Amino acid sequence: MKINGMPPTTMPSLAPVAILSALPQEQRGLINLLQNPRKVCHASRDFWLGGLHGHPVVLALSRIGKVAAATTATALIERFGVGCIIFTGVAGGLGEGVKVGDVVVATDFIQHDMDASPLFPRYQVPLYGKTRFPCDPALSVLLFAASQDALSHESLAVHGFQQASVHQGLIASGDRFVCGAGEARQLRQAMASAGHDVLAVEMEGAAVAQVCSDYRLPFAVMRTISDRADDSAHVDFPAFVQAVASPYAQVIIKNFLELLLKK
Ligand code: ADE
Numbered sequence: 619m620k621i622n623g624m625p626p627t628t629m630p631s632l633a634p635v636a637i638l639s640a641l642p643q644e645q646r647g648l649i650n651l652l653q654n655p656r657k658v659c660h661a662s663r664d665f666w667l668g669g670l671h672g673h674p675v676v677l678a679l680s681r682i683g684k685v686a687a688a689t690t691a692t693a694l695i696e697r698f699g700v701g702c703i704i705f706t707g708v709a710g711g712l713g714e715g716v717k718v719g720d721v722v723v724a725t726d727f728i729q730h731d732m733d734a735s736p737l738f739p740r741y742q743v744p745l746y747g748k749t750r751f752p753c754d755p756a757l758s759v760l761l762f763a764a765s766q767d768a769l770s771h772e773s774l775a776v777h778g779f780q781q782a783s784v785h786q787g788l789i790a791s792g793d794r795f796v797c798g799a800g801e802a803r804q805l806r807q808a809m810a811s812a813g814h815d816v817l818a819v820e821m822e823g824a825a826v827a828q829v830c831s832d833y834r835l836p837f838a839v840m841r842t843i844s845d846r847a848d849d850s851a852h853v854d855f856p857a858f859v860q861a862v863a864s865p866y867a868q869v870i871i872k873n874f875l876e877l878l879l880k881k
Contacts, residue, residue, distance in 0.1 A: 632674070632701070633674075633699055633700055633701030633702075634667070634673070634674040634675055634676045634698065634699070634700050634701065635670075635673050635674070635675050635676075635700065635701065635702055635704060635875070635878070636675070636676045636677075636678060636694040636698070636700035636702065636703040636704065637670075637675055637676070637677050637678070637704050637706070637871060638678050638679075638680050638687075638690065638691070638694070638703055638704065638705045638706070638826065639677070639678070639679055639680065639705075639706055639707065639867065640679075640680050640682070640705075640706070640707030640708065640820070640821075640822060641679070641707065641708070641859055641863070642679060643859050643860055643863065643864045644706055644707065644859070644863055644864050644867045645666075645677055645679055646864070647864050647865070647867070647868045648666075648670065648677050648867070648868060648871060649666050649677060651670060651671075651868075652666060652668035652669065652670055652675070652677070653668050653669035653670070654668050654669060655667070655668040656668060658698075660693055660697050661689060661690075661693045661697075663678065663679065663681075663689075663690060663693065664678075664679070665677070665678050665693070665694075665697075665698060666678075667698075670871075670875060671871075671872055671875035671876055671879070672875065672876075672879045673875050673878065673879065675875075676694060676698045676700055678690050678693075678694055680705070680707070680822045680826070682821055682822070683793050683821050683822065684729070684791060684792075684793055684821065684822060684824065684825035685793075685825070686822070687821075687822035687823075687825040687826050688825040688826065688828070688829050691703060691825070691826045691829040691830065692829055695829070695830075695833050695835055700835070701835075701836075702754070702757060702835060702836045702837060702838075703826060703830060703835060703836075703837040703838075704757070704761065704837070704838055704839075704840075704871070704874065705822070705823060705826055705837065705838070705839040705840070706839075706840055706841075706842075706867040706870065706871060707820060707822065707823075707839075707840075707841050707842075707863075707867075708820070708841060708842050708843070708844035708855070708858065708859055708863045709722060709789060709818035709819060709820040709841035709842070709843060709844065710796050710797075710802070710818060710819045710820070710843070710844070710845050710846060710847030710851055711817070711818055711843040711845070711846050711847065712790070712802055712805065712806045712816050712817060712818055712819050712847055713785070713787065713806070713815065713816065713817035713818065715783075715785075716785055716817050716818060716843055717781075717782070717783075717843060717846075718843050718844065718845060718846065718854065718858065719781075719782040719842070719843060719862065720782050720783050720784070720785060720842075720843045721765045721768075721769065721782065721783075721784045721785070721840055721841070721842050721843070721866070721870070722784075722785045722786070722787065722789060722817050722818045722840070722841050722843065723758055723761050723762045723765055723784060723785070723786045723838070723839070723840050724753050724758070724786075724787070724788070724789045724823060724838070724839040724840075724841070725752065725753060725758065725786055725787055725788060726750045726751060726752040726753060726788055726789075726827070727750065727751050727753075727788070727789055727790070727791055727823045727824035727827040727828075727839075728741055728749060728750050728751075728788060728789075728790050728791070728809070728814055728816070728824060729741065729743065729790070729791055729792060729824045729825075730790040730791065730792040730805060730809060730816070730819065731792035731793060731794060740812060741809070741812060741814065743828065746828075746831075748831075749814070750788065750814070751824060751827035751828055751830075751831050752827075753827065753837060753838050753839060754836035754837055754838055756836070757836050757837070757838035758786070758838045760838075760874055760877045760878060760881075761838045761839075761840050761870070761874055762784060762786055763873070763877060764840075764870050764871075764873035764874035764877055765784045765840055765870050765873075766784045767873050768866065768869040768870045768873055769782045769783075769784060771869055785817055787815065787816075787817040788814060788815060788816050788817060789816065789817060789818050789819070789820060789823050789824075789839065789841065790805070790809060790814075790816045790818070790819050790820075790824070791819070791820055791821055791822060791823045791824035791825065792819070792821065792824075793821060794821070795821070795851070795852070795855075796819050796847040796851065797845075797847065797848070797849065797851035797852045798847075798848065798849055799846075799848040799849055801847075802819075802846070802847040802848055805819065805847075818841055818843060819847055820841055823839050823841070826839070827839075840867075840870055842858075842862065842863045842866045842867070844858040844859060844862075844863060845858065
């Protein structure tokens, strides 16, 4: 299967799979499942090494914002030699029909707060000549299948999102929690008028995408939609993370690692 017209690329080798979570609530369940868990402190962060569903893994928290996420991704690559990065987290839905409880699997990322104009075109990352950074197509296909399977699970339907869908497309990142209907509309329209149809907004993915592009490391991202980036986003967000995002991430990662084992 092709994503964004690109052929599938590499599958990770025997190097550990990095599972990067945005929030501690999401990571906690994964740590509890680790076989032979070992904690390593590095770069003022805790990294959890062990086995998960048949794979050597390293679990890490991205923390919040682009710089923190870039530091974590760099440490995963340089210090732990991971073979790929899988990122789970939550996002605000921007695209039409992207509802709370849906999942978005990223095809690529853009930084909505990148603006070095008039020196460089709006949204372009200076000196990269690039505005959008792609995810690994082959890993994204597996993550999409893993997410679809998870959403059809009885156990996740109890969270009240029986009609949840899995989307695939562009995600925008920026160092800003978007929580206003006007702001969300403006953001979406500004990006659409530059040719970028954004499905969801969050605060880390584009930074991880840029680091992985620098290191030529395959990575893929799934985000559960916790809010619509509107006036109630700050209320919806914490409740959702606790109750829903964590069980979603656990089932999706389990499905994903099982599919990866069959490759
Ligand atoms: N992550 C989850 N919801 C978000 C929002 N509304 N803005 C930015 N990041 C988010």
